Amino acid sequence: MAKITFIQPDGSAQVVTAEPGLTVMEAAKMADVPGIEAECGGACACATCHVYVDADWREKTGKPSDMEEDMLDFAFDVREESRLSCQVKVTAELDGLVLRVPAKQF
Amino acid sequence: MTVLERPDGAQPEPIETDVVIIGAGPCGLFAVFELGLLDLKCHVVDILGKPGGQCSELYPEKPIYDVPALPIVTGQELTDRLLEQIKPFNPVFHFGERIDGLARQTDGRFLLTTDGGQQFLANVVVIAAGGGSFTPKRPPLQGIEAFEGTSVFYSVRRMDDFRGKDVLIVGGGDSALDWTLNLQPVVKSLTLLHRRDEFRGAPHSVNEMRRLVEEGRVRLMIGQVTALHGEGSKLAAATVKTAIGQETIGVETMLPFFGLTMKLGPVADWGLNLNENLIPVDTEKFETSEKGIFAIGDINTYPGKLKLILSGFHEAALMAQAAQKIVYPDKKVVFQYTTSSSSLQKKLGVK
Ligand SMILES: Cc1cc2nc3c(=O)[nH]c(=O)nc-3n(C[C@H](O)[C@H](O)[C@H](O)COP(=O)(O)OP(=O)(O)OC[C@H]3O[C@@H](n4cnc5c(N)ncnc54)[C@H](O)[C@@H]3O)c2cc1C
Numbered sequence A: 001m002a003k004i005t006f007i008q009p010d011g012s013a014q015v016v017t018a019e020p021g022l023t024v025m026e027a028a029k030m031a032d033v034p035g036i037e038a039e040c041g042g043a044c045a046c047a048t049c050h051v052y053v054d055a056d057w058r059e060k061t062g063k064p065s066d067m068e069e070d071m072l073d074f075a076f077d078v079r080e081e082s083r084l085s086c087q088v089k090v091t092a093e094l095d096g097l098v099l100r101v102p103a104k105q106f
Numbered sequence B: 001m002t003v004l005e006r007p008d009g010a011q012p013e014p015i016e017t018d019v020v021i022i023g024a025g026p027c028g029l030f031a032v033f034e035l036g037l038l039d040l041k042c043h044v045v046d047i048l049g050k051p052g053g054q055c056s057e058l059y060p061e062k063p064i065y066d067v068p069a070l071p072i073v074t075g076q077e078l079t080d081r082l083l084e085q086i087k088p089f090n091p092v093f094h095f096g097e098r099i100d101g102l103a104r105q106t107d108g109r110f111l112l113t114t115d116g117g118q119q120f121l122a123n124v125v126v127i128a129a130g131g132g133s134f135t136p137k138r139p140p141l142q143g144i145e146a147f148e149g150t151s152v153f154y155s156v157r158r159m160d161d162f163r164g165k166d167v168l169i170v171g172g173g174d175s176a177l178d179w180t181l182n183l184q185p186v187v188k189s190l191t192l193l194h195r196r197d198e199f200r201g202a203p204h205s206v207n208e209m210r211r212l213v214e215e216g217r218v219r220l221m222i223g224q225v226t227a228l229h230g231e232g233s234k235l236a237a238a239t240v241k242t243a244i245g246q247e248t249i250g251v252e253t254m255l256p257f258f259g260l261t262m263k264l265g266p267v268a269d270w271g272l273n274l275n276e277n278l279i280p281v282d283t284e285k286f287e288t289s290e291k292g293i294f295a296i297g298d299i300n301t302y303p304g305k306l307k308l309i310l311s312g313f314h315e316a317a318l319m320a321q322a323a324q325k326i327v328y329p330d331k332k333v334v335f336q337y338t339t340s341s342s343s344l345q346k347k348l349g350v351k
């Protein structure tokens, strides 16, 4: 199991216990994390599962693929640390991961 | 199959038909088949420019594994096969149009009106609206609503509206590029803003855009809009965050292209009972709280509902039986198989 912390724009934090193999989006949806909409159900086709990866974790989560970069064009306020959470797989390595939820997904 | 173009401004005569299907997703398409077997003629309206709903818009290349008898089929393949299957019934498609109005007439029929002003008179309405109309995403910029329709547009209806204007186009896909190329000759100035110096659009459009930038006819900015400024509904400027800081540029018109999202939209305005943005129906006929208006596919709800394509297909078949009784009240309904009924095979054009 990996613990993932989601920080909301108002600063409140929610720790989610995620099973390796799921995507971070799926783990967030199961725990009803606000602000992760995931309209397309993880098809990398909607960009409404956008998150910011905490600076300390960017190396471990890695860079978006080309397909994900293309879909990030449809997100708002995209930054260096932007990822689509449906494209990040939960692994034991990511235990302790810290993510920020954007103010609005659209 | 006939495709009718959006009528430009003109108020055409209402189209009279047995059935209007709202939504050309998989369930709306299959409804054409089931209704067609029972001799009901359909017009199908969708705000998207193409058939297939979620399957073709959200996941055309992804595999679906649970459509009976098709162990694996992509969203686009499923759409293409449905179109082939319903071809004998010659449905009339109206793409790029949204049904806004739905009201019962004194003669019992329904009057439907699109955002383009097209009207329909139908005995039966089938709402196959899925998760709602696909609607352009609105960038969450403070105060943007006030500018919409006057200074901020999500599509181009008439190029002339942009003539002589300072225009800002935001995005990096085909819509952003196509409108950059098309509008550049008519506008006063054109700025194309994208978050990175890479464009997903067709390579030839990208090259064409780069050429205009080189010639100084289009300004390309890499960055993102952070604020809009103006008086009332008139946009005057936009603040853009770039790699080196902030810049405020004077613009009168903005066209943001951030893709589509599903919004319930006008379905909520038709006086139907709703339950958390879904339309409750019975499980015999899939009829709504209004007689003659049916709801199938993702848009409906009933105990045990599963939002699956196969459920919508079943709903279409049962709905069609009830719809036939409305259009042909005196016709005796005979249950038939497509395998063995010569009359069904004649309709399908295989006999
Ligand atoms: C990524 C993804 C994967 C999926 N995988 C599967 C799967 O494996 N198996 C499965 O069974 N299902 C799957 N689904 C679900 C499946 O796609 C839906 O159940 C199906 O598309 C519903 O079909 P529909 O015809 O009811 O509605 P939709 O496909 O949602 O189509 C509705 C259409 O109606 C239009 N519309 C709405 N309101 C109006 C209006 N007022 N005027 C004009 N047009 C309007 C919309 O623009 C839209 O095109 C998946 C969905 C997604 C997003």
Ligand code: FES
Binding pocket: A025, A037, A038, A039, A040, A041, A042, A043, A044, A045, A046, A047, A048, A049, A071, A084, A085, A086, A087
């Ligand atoms: S859920 Fe749609 S892109 Fe991630």
